[in-house]
Amino acid sequence: MENQTVKVTLGKRSYDILIGPGLVVSAGKEIANRFPERRVVVVTDENVAALHLGMLTQSLHDSGIDVVPVVVKAGEKSKCFETLENVVDQILDNRLERGDFVIAFGGGVVGDLAGFAAGIVRRGMNFIQIPTSLLAQVDSSVGGKTGIDTRQGKNLVGVFYQPKLVIADTEILDTLPEREFRAGYAEVAKYGLINQPDFFSWLEKNWRQIFLGGHERIEAIAQSCRSKAEVVAHDEHESGERALLNLGHTFGHALETVTNYDSARLVHGEGVAIGMVLAHQFSNYLGLCPADVATRVETHLSTVGLPVALQDVPGGVPDAETLMKIISQDKKVEHGSLTFILTRGLGQSFIAKNVPPEKVLAFLKQKLGEK
Template sequence: MSDGGVATRPATEVVGVELGTRRYDIVIGSGALEELGPRLGELAPGGRVMIVTDENVARCHLERLERALAGHVALAPSVIVPPGESSKCFGELQRVVEEMLDAMLERGDLVVALGGGVVGDLAGFAAAILRRGVRYVQVPTSLLAQVDSSVGGKTGIDTRHGKNLVGAFHQPALVVADTSLLDTLSPREFRAGYAEVVKYGLIDAASFFEWLEGSWREIFAGGPAREQAIAASCRAKSRIVASDERESGQRALLNLGHTFGHALEAATGFSQRLVHGEGVAIGMVLAFGYSVRLGLCKPADESRVRAHLEAVGLPTDLAHIEGDIGDAESLIDHIMQDKKVERGSLTFILARGIGHAFIARNVDAGDVREYLAERLSAR
């Protein structure tokens, strides 16, 4: 907004997620939030909007979002949940749904998820099951959410058995990734999100990984490279989602580092001891290390991945996790809850080199257990 209160149209990039009649846009750019009012007015003319957010994000951004929507849509009372992974639970899901019903939200209305991955997953799942499906819009406020969790329609909550084990595929109607919202992130949160950016280079874009090695300081500083990295990540994810919406094939590649990472998150109680992106960073190094063990890629590849993640300040080893994380057997138990397990057989995303990830099925659980025991012994 200018000093006179006149909206100026910011420069944005739009990435399309091509899903036929359910196609939607990812709008990327600093100031993109100010475009949201007209966009929602077009999506739900005469409809109402309910914002779901968390306490921390509400303090920083809720008022700005409400101003952007004023005069374009009618606002129902916002729902504010506690911050952190613990909000992805049955109790908070029930509360959010009940508040949506109290507000008499209808199928033609919209839910707006304003927050990071936790809010996006929780609000998206609530929208998926409310009246058997209400449209929702993602307004991601963390780097991790802007480049990964807000795109693709995966919604869900955690249980005592593991992460994201209860949920639904429910595609958003729109994603608005306003890069100016990232300015309020803590350095730790930004680093954690950056792990998901690195993932796209390791999967199938070695040149992107090489560019990140040379450009990460500008990305962290907030220069033009930040928006370039976010847009490149969104293009990569949208391409994979469009080809395999429900993860029956190649979309599983997006889980590089996540099988190990989710197990480590479970071992630390989904707490601040290890946030998601940190688990993914360690998980990617473990995946490359296991690939080296199997003779699939060179030790230099693992070393290069580790060196870049360490350069930006991310953890890369089990020794970097404070406190007890259990033994190899308990970690395997967590891994066996992974959604890619098929008839009791493990599936991992492994690599033949940087930019050459692949889906490895029927991985021997005993060998993974032995590998984890070796890594734990060096902790």
């Protein structure tokens, strides 16, 4: 199996994404060669620490790198001011300098949290992502979005802050619970649905091999990273086309908010899966997208084992009016107008501004069987 390297091109701030099996074991050597004589703080969560922290710490120590581990509770609820303060305090208490490194070793929650800490401590420390979930490897570890959640919604406080390096060990994904792997797969499928219909068709044929591992997994991750790297290079701060990467996220984030970020009920990728199906169905409702395309998307995500409907959220969801109030807090709202990522067909997504709230509300009522 050939390892792959994808470059995120941002001028002097360009960086590599290394993709392949066994890369955590060689991470210390890779980091020491690229960034000699630096100390690191490794931010991780309890689950990843129990399984993999010893392996990473040993790799770093073997390459002469001094390591300070910081372990937070697992789950979305760690993306909060209290945990951020704890991480920042430990970085400062251990006297890490501006030129030292914060390493995010975990899934999307750890990456967002550690990246935000790196971006604000000493007005910006060096930052490395070593994502341990499929979702983080193909999406959240690439592109520099960091942040935490608040009671008003998800990811409303944060900064754009690019890493110096991303190390995506495809073998480490074998220890993920299948539910977490499936949730990450939703973000892989997203890239096909944005603007690569051929990739989506390839996923329909090869998804089982991606789940099993091997070269299909490496290729799926590399293609996802290439897609995201290209968008980020053109629109780093999401002022234009990068918003396409939020396909399914407006609906999905609302569902995460109403479930109070309870991972027992819904994790991010599951919300995105439901959101992408709703985005295609809403596009059909508006007369933009053929019904058979929306059905094809729903069928594939359902076949993989992902939730695809509002009714699939354990414990149910509130009424359409409540969902609309949360959607109106979305980061993509401009001057009170709603922005959605909609589609005209398979792989034909576009940014739709000034979407009438009454149309969204009527659609949600229809999906929930309300009058």
